[in-house]
Amino acid sequence: MVGGAISVQAMRLLLIAYPGAGKGTQAEKLASHYGIVHLSSGALLRNEVLRGTEIGQLAVDYLERGDLVPDALVFEILSTRILDAVRHGGYVLDGFPRTLHQAEEAYSLAQGLEGVTLQAVIYLRVSKGELYKRLVERADLEGRSDDTEAGIAHRFEVFDTQTAALLGFYAKRGLVIDIDGEQSVEKVFADITSAIENLRS
Numbered sequence: 629m630v631g632g633a634i635s636v637q638a639m640r641l642l643l644i645a646y647p648g649a650g651k652g653t654q655a656e657k658l659a660s661h662y663g664i665v666h667l668s669s670g671a672l673l674r675n676e677v678l679r680g681t682e683i684g685q686l687a688v689d690y691l692e693r694g695d696l697v698p699d700a701l702v703f704e705i706l707s708t709r710i711l712d713a714v715r716h717g718g719y720v721l722d723g724f725p726r727t728l729h730q731a732e733e734a735y736s737l738a739q740g741l742e743g744v745t746l747q748a749v750i751y752l753r754v755s756k757g758e759l760y761k762r763l764v765e766r767a768d769l770e771g772r773s774d775d776t777e778a779g780i781a782h783r784f785e786v787f788d789t790q791t792a793a794l795l796g797f798y799a800k801r802g803l804v805i806d807i808d809g810e811q812s813v814e815k816v817f818a819d820i821t822s823a824i825e826n827l828r829s
């Protein structure tokens with residue numbers, strides 16, 4: 629499926645941004661605004677770790693280091709959830725796909741299925757200085773084990789080397805919406821929803 633009009637029945641969005649840019653916050657707001665399912669790969673993985681499941685045990689060291697966990701684990705926790713979400717109004721993905729390889733595989737898996745592939749990819753643009761500031765604040769509030777100085781630097785590097793290429797992949801399909809993520813939460817949300825409304829009109 630390429631760009632174009634967004635159907636009200638099953639909205640399918642992806643948020644891409646560096647850690648700390650506000651993906652989780654905006655994804656939650658979008659989910660409740662449009663009545664769609666928020667699927668955060670990072671939150672789902674952290675939950676598997678907390679529950680001590682087999683996936684959690686296999687993923688925990690990657691999460692601690694800020695490295696990407698193997699694709700098979702990510703597909704295992706997300707594939708069914710994405711298909712279920714499509715049947716329940718749609719989804720906003722936060723953190724998946726995260727590499728070109730994941731995006732290509734997800735796209736090819738979805739090819740035979742109607743109304744599953746992405747309709748819009750929202751890129752939240754935030755400067756590195758501001759990201760560091762926000763992540764240090766988040767570390768105090770949430771105590772995430774990967775929000776250390778070394779963990780933050782490493783995840784930025786992972787974004788630059790493995791995730792940034794996704795933007796080109798989706799831009800070729802005409803899906804990318806570029807948003808200034810350095811504004812207030814409300815203004816960022818208003819910019820995203822107005823860009824989505826433009827796609828729908």
Ligand code: AMP
Pocket residue numbers: 647669670671673690691694695696697698699702722723724725726727730774783
């Ligand atoms: P996040 O909450 O999106 O910042 O993700 C936290 C961590 O979860 C990442 O640093 C990775 O270790 C792991 N993770 C989340 N999404 C993915 C993904 N799509 N592929 C591989 N690892 C992921």
